[in-house]
Amino acid sequence: MQSAHLKYGGPGRAGCGEQLGGLRAISQYLQRSALQGSPTMLTAVTGEYVRGAAVRESVQHPFRKHFDELEVGESLLTHRRTVCEADIVGFGGISGDYFYMHFDEIAARDSQFGRRIAHGYFVLAAAAGLFVSPAPGPVLANYGLDDLRFVAPVGIGDTIRARLTCKRKVDRQRRDDKGVGQGVVSWDVQVTNQNDELVASYDILTLVAKRACH
Known part of the structure; x- marks a missing residue:
């Protein structure tokens, strides 16, 4: 949308003596909108x-x-x-992260995942590779x-x-x-x-x- 340029408001008018133009002239009437589409x-x-x-x-x-x-x-x-066992063991050794979810078979079996899982940061590093x-x-x-x-x-x-x-x-x-x-x-x-x-x-x-x- 493009508004006509209002050059002079004049004293006592909408412009209060200021120069108006474009979106500045209608900004008080605009509302936030969301763009939708695929x-x-x-x-x-x-x-x-x-x-x-x-x-x-x-x-x-x-x-x-x-x-x-x-x-x-x-x-x-x-x-x-x-992903293999060696990946998890190797990343644990390099990072020092021996969290039970990665190394304790019994405890990991009782976790919400039901098995040992790879470190999240290993996944990040492997993706970069x-x-x-x-x-x-x-x-x-x-x-x-x-x-x-x-x-x-x-x-x-x-x-x-x-x-x-x-x-x-x-x-x-x-x-x-x-x-x-x-x-x-x-x-x-x-x-x-x-x-x-x-x-x-x-x-x-x-x-x-x-x-x-x-």
């Missing part, structure tokens, strides 16, 4: 990926693309990994993690995979000492098991280089 429509309107929207399977690994080459909605579905591209490239750094939820347990013998989707891009409007620009990319991550059930979800943030200007 995830795909909301993604198109907002420019930010909404979970459940249609994705574009990326032929090239998204981590191999520069900031200005990436498009919201580009996605990668990883290969699978089956599934979707990270190891070679040098445009991704400069892990910038953070938001909205982490462990939705369902992962036990010995379960098989996980991850879907990585470009959710949001924020231009940092700055350059490094070589004159190369950077931006922050937010990625929607969904980790599922062999039954396609969601076990973990979160957003990761990466610092990504732009293409160098020649």
Whole structure:
């Protein structure tokens, strides 16, 4: 909606001598509203990926693309990994986390899950191992993690995979000492098991280089 510009209110009138225009002239009449629609429509309107929207399977690994080459909605579905006893034991040794749910067979059997389960942070680390591209490239750094939820347990013998989707891009409007620009990319991550059930979800943030200007 676009309102006509009101140039002068004049003394004693609506403008009280001030210049009015655009939304300022009608802001007192506006109410908060909610935008509704399918995830795909909301993604198109907002420019930010909404979970459940249609994705574009990326032929090239998204981590191999520069900031200005990436498009919201580009996605990668990883290969699978089956969790084994050695994974839990090894992660416990590295982290020092020997919580009974991971190591005590009898106590874990009496728990709400009825079995030993993997550490939540092991699932997080294993998912990174599934979707990270190891070679040098445009991704400069892990910038953070938001909205982490462990939705369902992962036990010995379960098989996980991850879907990585470009959710949001924020231009940092700055350059490094070589004159190369950077931006922050937010990625929607969904980790599922062999039954396609969601076990973990979160957003990761990466610092990504732009293409160098020649």
